Amino acid sequence: MDLIINLTLNGLATGMLIFLLAAGLTLIFGLMDVLNFAHGGLFAWGAYSGLWIYSQTGSFIIGIICAILTGFLLGIITEKWIIKPVYGNHVQQILITLGLMLVLSEMLKVIWGPNQITASPPDYLKGSWELGGVIIIKYRVFIILVGFLIFTGVQFLLKKTKIGLVVRAGVMNKEMVQALGINIQRVFMFVFMIGAGMAALGGVLLGPYSGVIHAGMGMEFAILAFIVVVIGGMGNFKGSVLAAILVGLSGSFMAYYVPDLSLAVNMLLMAIVLIIRPQGLFGAKG
Amino acid sequence: MNNDLLKLDKVETHIGQYHILQGVSFEVKKGEVTVLLGRNGAGKTTTLRTIIGLNPASKGSVTFKGEAIQSLPTYTIAKKGIGYVPEDQGIFAGLTVEENMRVAIQKDDEETAKRMDWILNLFPDLKRFWKKPGGLLSGGQKQMLSIARAYVNENELLLIDEPSKGLAPIVVEKVMDSIIQMKAETTIVLVEQNFMMASTIGDQFYIIDDGRTVSHGAMKKLKEDEEMKRKYLGIA
Amino acid sequence: MTAIVLVVAAFLLLLPFVYESRNLLILLTQVFVFSIFAMSYDLLLGFTGIVSFGHAMFFGIGAYSMGIFMKRFEPTLGYFFLAVLTTVVLTGIVSFLVGLLTLRLKSHFYAMLTLSLSGLFLVLAEKWRTMTYGNDGFTFRVPELFIDRTNFYLLCLIVMVAVFLILKRFTNSPLGRVLQAIRENEQRTESLGFHVLHYKIAASVMSGVLAGVAGILYAISLRFVNTSVFAMDITLDALLMTIIGGVGTLVGAIIGAGLIEFAHHWLTELAKEHWIFERWIIFFGIIYILVVMFFPRGIVGTLRTLSWNRKKQPAVKKEEKIAG
Numbered sequence: 131m132d133l134i135i136n137l138t139l140n141g142l143a144t145g146m147l148i149f150l151l152a153a154g155l156t157l158i159f160g161l162m163d164v165l166n167f168a169h170g171g172l173f174a175w176g177a178y179s180g181l182w183i184y185s186q187t188g189s190f191i192i193g194i195i196c197a198i199l200t201g202f203l204l205g206i207i208t209e210k211w212i213i214k215p216v217y218g219n220h221v222q223q224i225l226i227t228l229g230l231m232l233v234l235s236e237m238l239k240v241i242w243g244p245n246q247i248t249a250s251p252p253d254y255l256k257g258s259w260e261l262g263g264v265i266i267i268k269y270r271v272f273i274i275l276v277g278f279l280i281f282t283g284v285q286f287l288l289k290k291t292k293i294g295l296v297v298r299a300g301v302m303n304k305e306m307v308q309a310l311g312i313n314i315q316r317v318f319m320f321v322f323m324i325g326a327g328m329a330a331l332g333g334v335l336l337g338p339y340s341g342v343i344h345a346g347m348g349m350e351f352a353i354l355a356f357i358v359v360v361i362g363g364m365g366n367f368k369g370s371v372l373a374a375i376l377v378g379l380s381g382s383f384m385a386y387y388v389p390d391l392s393l394a395v396n397m398l399l400m401a402i403v404l405i406i407r408p409q410g411l412f413g414a415k416g
Numbered sequence: 417m418n419n420d421l422l423k424l425d426k427v428e429t430h431i432g433q434y435h436i437l438q439g440v441s442f443e444v445k446k447g448e449v450t451v452l453l454g455r456n457g458a459g460k461t462t463t464l465r466t467i468i469g470l471n472p473a474s475k476g477s478v479t480f481k482g483e484a485i486q487s488l489p490t491y492t493i494a495k496k497g498i499g500y501v502p503e504d505q506g507i508f509a510g511l512t513v514e515e516n517m518r519v520a521i522q523k524d525d526e527e528t529a530k531r532m533d534w535i536l537n538l539f540p541d542l543k544r545f546w547k548k549p550g551g552l553l554s555g556g557q558k559q560m561l562s563i564a565r566a567y568v569n570e571n572e573l574l575l576i577d578e579p580s581k582g583l584a585p586i587v588v589e590k591v592m593d594s595i596i597q598m599k600a601e602t603t604i605v606l607v608e609q610n611f612m613m614a615s616t617i618g619d620q621f622y623i624i625d626d627g628r629t630v631s632h633g634a635m636k637k638l639k640e641d642e643e644m645k646r647k648y649l650g651i652a
Numbered sequence: 653m654t655a656i657v658l659v660v661a662a663f664l665l666l667l668p669f670v671y672e673s674r675n676l677l678i679l680l681t682q683v684f685v686f687s688i689f690a691m692s693y694d695l696l697l698g699f700t701g702i703v704s705f706g707h708a709m710f711f712g713i714g715a716y717s718m719g720i721f722m723k724r725f726e727p728t729l730g731y732f733f734l735a736v737l738t739t740v741v742l743t744g745i746v747s748f749l750v751g752l753l754t755l756r757l758k759s760h761f762y763a764m765l766t767l768s769l770s771g772l773f774l775v776l777a778e779k780w781r782t783m784t785y786g787n788d789g790f791t792f793r794v795p796e797l798f799i800d801r802t803n804f805y806l807l808c809l810i811v812m813v814a815v816f817l818i819l820k821r822f823t824n825s826p827l828g829r830v831l832q833a834i835r836e837n838e839q840r841t842e843s844l845g846f847h848v849l850h851y852k853i854a855a856s857v858m859s860g861v862l863a864g865v866a867g868i869l870y871a872i873s874l875r876f877v878n879t880s881v882f883a884m885d886i887t888l889d890a891l892l893m894t895i896i897g898g899v900g901t902l903v904g905a906i907i908g909a910g911l912i913e914f915a916h917h918w919l920t921e922l923a924k925e926h927w928i929f930e931r932w933i934i935f936f937g938i939i940y941i942l943v944v945m946f947f948p949r950g951i952v953g954t955l956r957t958l959s960w961n962r963k964k965q966p967a968v969k970k971e972e973k974i975a976g
Binding site: 159165167216221222225228232237359397401404 | 768
């Protein structure tokens, strides 16, 4: 029982981190038809910048805020200078975002060195609780809570605000949104910024969770996020959270029982989805 | 200054490598309904898309209320007071009727509320399906929603692309009636293949053929000109 | 263009007999190997408009097939051919499946699936230690014929020229024309009655098999194989070479391979002077982004456009004359 609960919590926490990455990917894809292969780079930048500030100031909260701001900033730069110039050309876009990924991860090595960096949670999130004989690690619960909070927040933004309404309308018909007098470029930038901020947040949360960060972590997590985006349906925000939890849980349980197959199982899941429901388990663009 | 609300002067438009519009010129007077006629593929839809900026003109000028708008982005053109009802109606299928209207509303003021009331009285169906997703509406209701959405802001000009397309004759009549009522409130450029509808609503007409405006005049005249109708519209 | 390539090839053929430099020979061998790899990539990206982010997996399959056969069995020509056969079969099957799964969907899916699948192969190579010796990899002996560096240099050169000519032929064939039509306008090609998916899968398989061949030669040249053959870097190499050289030209892939390999070599030397050159990939990344943004046709494509513009007037006149 103890084991099951812990594997579940572990899977949920990993799932939430993947969700933070995948949510931006799927939103950006849904609205702009851009698959941002540099998204993992934003994730890694969030981790490095946030944990660096955390180590300098000693405050994890300031670190997190700083990571999100880094994400916002890089998101704006990416949208304005990398994506916008090649907007409308799919092949060019895919190629250019991968190039950016390359530059972003190498820049990390230039600034913070090529070696991995260790990280640990702040004191108040260290350790664990014991509930009826079950040991629950605090930091995992923290990640799950933050993930849930962000999910609810974005869901509120999408469903209850005018900008969210415009985003949803834009996913369905970009031309019409513009013909109704809305500057879609500004909406693009907004969504890109939010997506990048979420990715960066995911990165900084991952640090103390896995204990170390390295420049390759962006690509590693991006692959999981791509799997999630396919399973959840490209452009489907709600689908992305469900798929992320699914991938997180399957990863966590497989890693315990058959560790060598954990990535393979997720790949298999993706292959099956591609065969039977290429629009994703939860439908595209919902 | 003359009283032309909209003026196109030798407009040319390219889409990709195709030279679609090769010289479209016409004037729209305030309060009138101008109908663009012509065969399929003549460039009528592209003309409307060029006005709203979705397929920007590569040559020539589009003047709205005395201001050149041909190189402005679509959303700025729309904000200047042009509403657009595309051929496929452009309904946001996953949004409710209410949300479809809310996306369109630019100002949250009394005037807009008044216009909203007016248009909903014209199309009571929309009020009935207020919370229903736009994708589930019938073809006629989608058309009404699209027109209402274009009208709700203080737009001085509406561009309406083939409102009768794919609708049952009885629904066409309904849509036609409503456009006639809107005539009193706003200026309209209408693309229409249904000659009965075009000739009932239209004040003046322009015929577009092979990307050029080839003929124009008062609608009344065209009704009697059998040869013109046969030549350009394939009807007799 | 083909003529120039053949002249250069003839020059390279004679090179080892007139100029003896082991280092240069090895470097050029690498250039040939990566030219094959980059051309296989160009067939996808340049001629069909398919973006693969996991081309390393075909390369790696080739490299590991050869390594494992040479290590487990005898380093003889017989086993060499068996390894080649295995590579062709494996890469063929994998590229067929990937194509079948994703090529009917938007271009993002192929990129995504290949990216994740190559990640899977990397993990497989790391974990299946009994076969692959994990991360550290293993050395192996090669058939006697390939021990001599000059012999192997010539083999790689011949294979490269052969692949170039075959692909040239292929892309100019009716099949190749259909592929380019797909790249230009997929729906239109479909509506002309071509079964687009079949053609795309054919391109995917051909490209995968050729990438496997490049992997085979790579493994023999190093006499060593480890998990790095499955790494993202290998895919990125192919991307950089094709893009910088010029997509859809084949020659561009060769030029790109030459440039990147030489620059790589040179920057590695410079890294001894200053650490920043260890991060040489950053320079390529930036150049790559700029090329994609401003010269999407790469070196060869841009040069061709330039010379085309200069020759345009007389060329058009000439055509008129022929027509008249």
